[in-house]
Amino acid sequence: MLQNKKILIGVTGSIAAYKIPILVRLLIKAGAEVKVVLTPAAKEFVSPLVLSTLSKNEALVDLSTNNSWANHVQLGRWADVLLIAPLSCNTLAKFANGSCDNLLTAVYLSATCPVVVAPAMDEDMWHHPSTKNNLSKIASYSNHIIPVEKGELASGLIGDGRMAEPETIVKWLEDFFLSGNQLKGKKVLITAGPTYEAIDPVRFIGNHSSGKMGIAIAKELKKCGAEVTLIIGPTQVELPVVNQVIKVRSAEEMYNACDKIFSQTDIAILNAAVADYTPVIVAEEKIKKQDGVLEIELKKTKDILKHLGEIKTLKQFLVGFALETTNEKEYALKKLRDKNADMIVLNSLNDNGAGFGYDTNKITIFDKQQNEYSFETKTKTEVAADIVNTIVKLYV
The missing domain is CATH 3.40.50.10300 (CoaB-like)
Structure with missing residues (x-):
């Protein structure tokens, strides 16, 4: 179901970013074409070099490097889906309010493809009213939200807020692309x-x-x-x-x-x-x-x-x-x-x-x-x- 699908992954500054190399491997194995965009904070949690190597495409961080411009508009038009994983509390707030201060937020605001987010944060942050409000906002923009899971968090607590596992995200994407044809011709x-x-x-x-x-x-x-x-x-x-x-x-x-x-x-x-x-x-x-x-x-x-x-x-x-x-x-x-x-x-x-x-x-x-x-x-x-x-x- 993911064969030849173009998937653009946006990685934000969350400890859950360590799972993204596994996710990229699974998507490539399923036949997808993968590109990756990171926020500057995400580089502290996962190496752009690793993601470039696994995806076979340069992982992008900045709007421009060495006199070269990363065309955020074209990236959003290239993809069949923009997957934000993990979605941090900070970037969620930016998405909800239209803030644009890095390459990923620029890609998000200009994307013409469906947007799917896999949030990741500590339990108290996840349950905070402002987080719920921001999630409702981005859902109202027709963004899709992959539910968080319950388990051990970076703080050592056990609770809600874990990003969905890479295997769960892949299955979600497979179901998503399958649903795109369920009413075709009706x-x-x-x-x-x-x-x-x-x-x-x-x-x-x-x-x-x-x-x-x-x-x-x-x-x-x-x-x-x-x-x-x-x-x-x-x-x-x-x-x-x-x-x-x-x-x-x-x-x-x-x-x-x-x-x-x-x-x-x-x-x-x-x-x-x-x-x-x-x-x-x-x-x-x-x-x-x-x-x-x-x-x-x-x-x-x-x-x-x-x-x-x-x-x-x-x-x-x-x-x-x-x-x-x-x-x-x-x-x-x-x-x-x-x-x-x-x-x-x-x-x-x-x-x-x-x-x-x-x-x-x-x-x-x-x-x-x-x-x-x-x-x-x-x-x-x-x-x-x-x-x-x-x-x-x-x-x-």
Whole structure:
């Protein structure tokens, strides 16, 4: 799986850097082409000469040497993946805040390839709130994080913070490149964001959905090779690079957009927080403030998930979402049955770090046979990967 893959390794100043020669040997043995960039601090932990010899490419440290310029832009474009291993606490903070003071940070900021990081630090540093915040930041930039391991640390303590072993990193990369083709040739429709139901030209009925979760799923689908159409309601979040983006405002517009393209779709993922009700009458002029009670008559919006469930074929896979506050599992399973969906993703507003506005989420997935797949609270990028991986397992 790593045959002819171009892997650029970024090494930072951590004692775990002593494992990188082993990692380079394993990657070369697997058929990969490897180049290495070190931070100045990393030279104190591992020899550039050793890495140059093992990788058969000069290990770079400085932006320029002997009137020669290390083209950081070209390095980031050369690689199929940029692997930062080990990622120190210091360089993590630089990545999170866009600091650029050495060759590696310049390569990171200009890289057009996927970025994967394998953190390494002492347990107290790993659990510090600022470290968690920085990890969430780089995850929100679509960087991938290989989990740390628990064991003996350089301080002599036993705890979390060990960099993943070289063999684990190689296996992670193999799985990563395998996932890049899992949905190749599949056409996927995904909805995201809220809908705004107009009351008058100024006011609307809406909800707190940001669109972050749906956008994260769209990115993950694209990474897995799918042809992605994103139908999205009003949002301030930067839109992903997918095959097609259709912007809508109301539930009616989202219904019509989904209905129009669903027949050409292999997988439909209805993540949007679509309004359940919309005003019967929309005022043509702004409603003036007045004494007394303003009454607005509402009618049900069209049920997109139910409609697609009624018309889907056996070759199509339909995914719904359920955001609940009480009897979560019961309501999610009922929705799964009633809407003829193939999979339902449950969010509970009772879970910390889940729901609207967060950069994290906690989900439980149910399939058509009512099998349950539970996940811990993770960044929305990681949650998106869990959702897409489950779809692949159930559909592909």
